[in-house]
Amino acid sequence: xxxxxxxxxxxxxxxxxxxxxxxxxxxxxxxxxxxxxxxxxxxxxxxxxxxxxxxxxxxxxxxxxxxxxxxxxxxxxxxxxxxxxxxxxxxxxxxxxxxxxxxxxxx
Numbered sequence: 001x002x003x004x005x006x007x008x009x010x011x012x013x014x015x016x017x018x019x020x021x022x023x024x025x026x027x028x029x030x031x032x033x034x035x036x037x038x039x040x041x042x043x044x045x046x047x048x049x050x051x052x053x054x055x056x057x058x059x060x061x062x063x064x065x066x067x068x069x070x071x072x073x074x075x076x077x078x079x080x081x082x083x084x085x086x087x088x089x090x091x092x093x094x095x096x097x098x099x100x101x102x103x104x105x106x107x
Contacts, residue, residue, distance in 0.1 A: 003077060004074060009103065011036060015038070017034065018068065019034065021033070028052050029050050030048075030049045030094075031047070032087065033046045045104060048104055049085060052098050053097040054097045055095065057092060057094050060091060061091045069090055074087045076101060084097045
């Protein structure tokens with residue numbers, strides 16, 4: 001079963017853009033910063049993956065100068081290393097094996 005951002009945040013299906021990916025604590029935490037858009041709504045949030053076992057970055061568009069990447073498809077996966085999280089964007093794909101994920105938002 002796929003886990004998606006819209007269900008986690010209890011919001012309508014809309015557009016998700018990755019605005020930044022931060023690697024912290026020597027790679028044991030990865031923060032995926034996102035922007036949700038469903039006109040007229042626009043909300044920023046982040047997914048903090050904790051106790052990361054591994055991550056893989058696959059560049060799709062190596063000459064991109066874009067600051068943001070539109071998400072084409074995603075699966076937040078399942079914690080306790082049961083299923084990896086995947087974010088496929090127009091620029092790159094990232095795969096994260098993790099133990100816990102926290103949602104960070106101020107709305």
